[in-house]
Amino acid sequence: MSPDALIFLYMAVPLGSLVVLWLMRSIRGRRFLPSPAEDRVFRCSRCGYVYTDDPDVDLSKCPQCGLMNETFDFRT
Numbered sequence: 001m002s003p004d005a006l007i008f009l010y011m012a013v014p015l016g017s018l019v020v021l022w023l024m025r026s027i028r029g030r031r032f033l034p035s036p037a038e039d040r041v042f043r044c045s046r047c048g049y050v051y052t053d054d055p056d057v058d059l060s061k062c063p064q065c066g067l068m069n070e071t072f073d074f075r076t
Contacts (some may be wrong), residue, residue, distance in 0.1 A: 043072040
């Protein structure tokens with residue numbers, strides 16, 4: 001074998017192994033990530049309790065005090 005081929009193998013095998021390990025870890029990690037929740041977030045204007053409800057609900061009853069509340073917007 002020529003010295004050029006030995007140097008190439010000396011560099012390519014460890015680098016290739018690292019790439020394969022990185023790909024396996026990223027695929028495996030993606031599989032176990034929780035999916036984002038589709039629920040809407042509500043904050044009670046009377047007692048301040050923060051809770052979630054189904055995505056198709058515009059008004060929701062507070063589980064603490066029973067007041068009907070609109071969705072909470074985090075940008076305000």
